[in-house]
Amino acid sequence: MAEFSGIVVYRKDYRERDMLVKILTDRFGFKMFFIRGARKKGFRLSAAILPFTKATYIGTINDEGLSFISAVKDSSQYQTICQDIILNAYSAYILGLAEAAFNDNRPLNEWYIKIEKAISLINDGLDPAIVTNIIEIQLLGRFGVKPNLRDCVICHKSVGIYDFSESYGGLLCQNHWHLDSHRLQLDRRTIYFLRFFSQVDIMRLGSIRVKKDTKDKLRLTLNQIYNNDVGVNIKAKKFLDDIKKWPHIVLNDDR
Numbered sequence: 001m002a003e004f005s006g007i008v009v010y011r012k013d014y015r016e017r018d019m020l021v022k023i024l025t026d027r028f029g030f031k032m033f034f035i036r037g038a039r040k041k042g043f044r045l046s047a048a049i050l051p052f053t054k055a056t057y058i059g060t061i062n063d064e065g066l067s068f069i070s071a072v073k074d075s076s077q078y079q080t081i082c083q084d085i086i087l088n089a090y091s092a093y094i095l096g097l098a099e100a101a102f103n104d105n106r107p108l109n110e111w112y113i114k115i116e117k118a119i120s121l122i123n124d125g126l127d128p129a130i131v132t133n134i135i136e137i138q139l140l141g142r143f144g145v146k147p148n149l150r151d152c153v154i155c156h157k158s159v160g161i162y163d164f165s166e167s168y169g170g171l172l173c174q175n176h177w178h179l180d181s182h183r184l185q186l187d188r189r190t191i192y193f194l195r196f197f198s199q200v201d202i203m204r205l206g207s208i209r210v211k212k213d214t215k216d217k218l219r220l221t222l223n224q225i226y227n228n229d230v231g232v233n234i235k236a237k238k239f240l241d242d243i244k245k246w247p248h249i250v251l252n253d254d255r
């Protein structure tokens with residue numbers, strides 16, 4: 001028996017009365033749990049296996065295959081996220097990205113508290129697009145993509161006006177823009193936030209405001225990097241992309 005903390009990522013019905021529940025655990029990474037009787041009315045652990053629940057679980061962890069939960073202590077749900085379809089999608093995307101970056105059965109180490117922090121920041125009202133951007137940029141290394149956002153990839157000048165080059169894998173200073181005619185043509189503000197997000201400590205992140213226009217450019221830039229250099233397919237991301245096409249009156253804000 002092991003005691004561990006975890007966040008419920010998703011669940012699916014299994015057989016007639018059971019469920020499979022994917023939980024991101026602090027010590028064992030992403031694990032799939034077999035929950036016997038989970039679909040029965042009045043199931044005693046039902047609150048602890050709802051999506052976006054955080055809890056301390058006691059159970060049997062198997063290195064491969066399914067694991068089991070026998071008891072739960074102090075479970076709580078990320079309430080704001082549960083009540084908002086968009087916050088829900090951002091959080092699901094962050095968890096999906098982490099799952100793609102680490103796969104099952106591999107401890108996330110310091111990434112566990114970062115992901116947990118990202119989810120709780122979104123739950124507490126921080127801009128979900130920004131929190132997501134930070135996780136996306138900082139997770140790139142886990143996908144083997146490490147763009148140089150510190151200085152010019154050619155001359156290593158660290159102050160000046162930059163653009164981002166995918167083919168050179170990072171920043172190009174103005175003197176070297178001629179090397180890449182396909183550079184992303186980003187403005188200074190977007191470059192500033194790309195650099196900032198790549199180094200900011202999410203554990204210390206306070207409030208942060210970014211203009212709508214810059215947020216759109218950051219989104220496009222990260223889409224480009226993720227589509228061309230990472231190539232993961234996450235369901236919640238597709239949903240987020242689709243939301244952008246909904247009329248604003250439905251969303252009632254500029255997310």
Ligand SMILES: [Zn+2]
Nearest residue numbers: 152155173176
């Ligand atoms: Zn340069």
